[in-house]
Structure formats: C-alpha cells, structure tokens
Amino acid sequence: MIGDRSHFSLAAVDALEEQIAVIDQQGLICFVNRTWRSFWQRQTPAEPLPEWPGLSVYKVGVIAELGDDAHSEAVREGVRTVLHGEEDFFEAEFPWHAERERHWFSVRIVALVESGLRDPHFLLSYREVTHRYLANEQSAVDALTGLANARRLSEFLYFEWQRCIRSGHWISLLEIDIDHFSVFNHKQGPLEGDHALCEISQVLRRSARRPSDLLIRWGGDRFILVLGDTTQSQAMQVAEALRLSIRKLQLDYGETGQLTISVGVASHQPVKGEIETLLIERAEKALLVAKQGGRDRIDFYRPGVVTRIGEDAV
Numbered sequence: 001m002i003g004d005r006s007h008f009s010l011a012a013v014d015a016l017e018e019q020i021a022v023i024d025q026q027g028l029i030c031f032v033n034r035t036w037r038s039f040w041q042r043q044t045p046a047e048p049l050p051e052w053p054g055l056s057v058y059k060v061g062v063i064a065e066l067g068d069d070a071h072s073e074a075v076r077e078g079v080r081t082v083l084h085g086e087e088d089f090f091e092a093e094f095p096w097h098a099e100r101e102r103h104w105f106s107v108r109i110v111a112l113v114e115s116g117l118r119d120p121h122f123l124l125s126y127r128e129v130t131h132r133y134l135a136n137e138q139s140a141v142d143a144l145t146g147l148a149n150a151r152r153l154s155e156f157l158y159f160e161w162q163r164c165i166r167s168g169h170w171i172s173l174l175e176i177d178i179d180h181f182s183v184f185n186h187k188q189g190p191l192e193g194d195h196a197l198c199e200i201s202q203v204l205r206r207s208a209r210r211p212s213d214l215l216i217r218w219g220g221d222r223f224i225l226v227l228g229d230t231t232q233s234q235a236m237q238v239a240e241a242l243r244l245s246i247r248k249l250q251l252d253y254g255e256t257g258q259l260t261i262s263v264g265v266a267s268h269q270p271v272k273g274e275i276e277t278l279l280i281e282r283a284e285k286a287l288l289v290a291k292q293g294g295r296d297r298i299d300f301y302r303p304g305v306v307t308r309i310g311e312d313a314v
Helices: 006-012 032-041 070-083 129-139 150-167 180-188 189-205 232-247 277-292
Strands: 021-025 029-032 089-098 102-111 120-129 171-179 213-219 222-228 261-269 298-304 305-309
Touching: 021 032, 070 089, 070 102, 070 120, 070 150, 102 129, 102 222, 129 222, 150 171, 150 213, 150 222, 150 277, 171 189, 171 232, 180 189, 189 213, 189 222, 189 232, 222 232, 232 261, 232 298, 261 277, 277 298
Parallel strands: 261 298
Antiparallel strands: 021 029, 021 120, 089 102, 102 120, 171 222, 171 261, 213 222, 298 305
C-alpha cells in the first residue's frame, strides 16, 4: 500500500482536475483523488461511495463500466499491457455513455518510477474530453449526406490501426467511387444528383454498424469505408454486397446506363512501425484498376497482386 513517503505527492495529486487512481500490478486501487470521488458521486448521487482502496479497476470505475465493443476491449487491453510490463505507458480516448448522457474520456496509465514504493505501482488517469468530441462531431459531418467527412478519417483510422496492432487483428478499407456520376449529374441535374448521393450513402451506411467501422464521404462522388477486425475475404464480401445493392437502386441516367460503383479494397494485419495511410494508398491503387477495367467491379490490392471480382471480371 501507499507509504508515508508518498503523502505529499498524493496531496498534490488530490488537487488535480483529472480523475486519478494509483493502482498496483493486479489492478487493485490504492488511492483515488478528489476528482475521481466527485465524478462518481455525481453518477450515483443516491448511493454511498465505495471504499475505493482494495477494489479492482476491472470491477469498479470507468473500465468496469465499459461495454463489450472493440473500443472498450482496446482500453482494457492497453491497461493490461502496462500492468504486465509489456509497454511503458498507454493512452487512448474512448466513449463512455451513461443512460441519459454521452461522455468521452482520455485515459492514460504509466508506471510510477522511483516512487519509493516497494512493489510496482501505476498512475491511472481519466480526463473528460466530451466538449471537444461534441464540437468535432458538428464540424466533421458532411452537410448533404450526414456522413462523417474527411476530417474524421485521420483520427479514426489511426485509433483503429493502433488497436489492431495491439490485438493482432486485420483492418480493411474500401474506397468506393460512383461510376459515371458526372454524366448522371449533367443529364438529370444537380438536385437529382444530390438525391442520388443521399440514396447511395444510406445503402453504404448499412455496412458501418460497429464501433470499429466508419463510413465517410471522401469528397464528391467518392466514399471510404473503414472496417476494423475485418479480414480481406470478409471485406470482399462486404464490397460485393454493396455493389449489388447499388445496382438494385436502378438510378438510371438515360437509356444508356445506370449508376453503379467501383470499389478498391485494401486489407492488412498491421504491426508496430507501420503507418495507417498505406491502407488508403493501396485502396486507391485497387480502385484505379477497377475503374480502368470497366467499372462496376471490385479490385483487391496486395503487394504484387491484384485480384478482381464482379460481373465484368475476366
């Protein structure tokens, strides 16, 4: 437990605005500061606060309250890697939504080096970043389709990439382009063009249902779909289902044709040191092959090989 030498440091920690707990290697709480206690008093005003020392952070507190989605598991796993000595520190942001309120937190855990404590101890801190997320939500939404826009992609893709590095899972990215959209827009007019974009975006949105998925309007008539925890074969199945669904909309632009989509698929099992933007670069190359190959098709990129499926495949 915490000794006398640490009393002055803990008094300083008690005055900070972040929620802070000192925990041991088993995740048992040794100390929580005033902000931590105040937050939980607000969450459960009708209940007495627990005696925090000796309780596990996996059974009480924000970590215990997390769900079973990919983001939540990434936070739990990140905390475990530091406690087990596999990493020096872990930091991430994650949603934590109560029944009537939405919250976002930044979590950080770091080993207490030269603390005077006999056994390894760690500083676990939470900082609420809800106001920033709510502001970003408003500025990162495409006005026409209601989808996330390009501003959101960088942050989301980085988070998912890092999570897949820790878990060893695959991540996939689909770059989707509407074939002959400029012809449709010219013949049918801008209003019908906007209507078509909204219809197509609603179909694409159905494939982004998990917290590890994100569909964005990449600009004009192009979209990007990020699929966390998704292998290349699974991503190809999603892409083909979307291709067929868009054909069923039968968005005609005259006797000569209807709107279809071409899709470039990139999948990867990332490792530490690799940069997430390689997914976008690979998906763009695969999409270019699909467009040059006749459109209304899907191409999958991997180094040295491009495979193709679709009704026009040869």
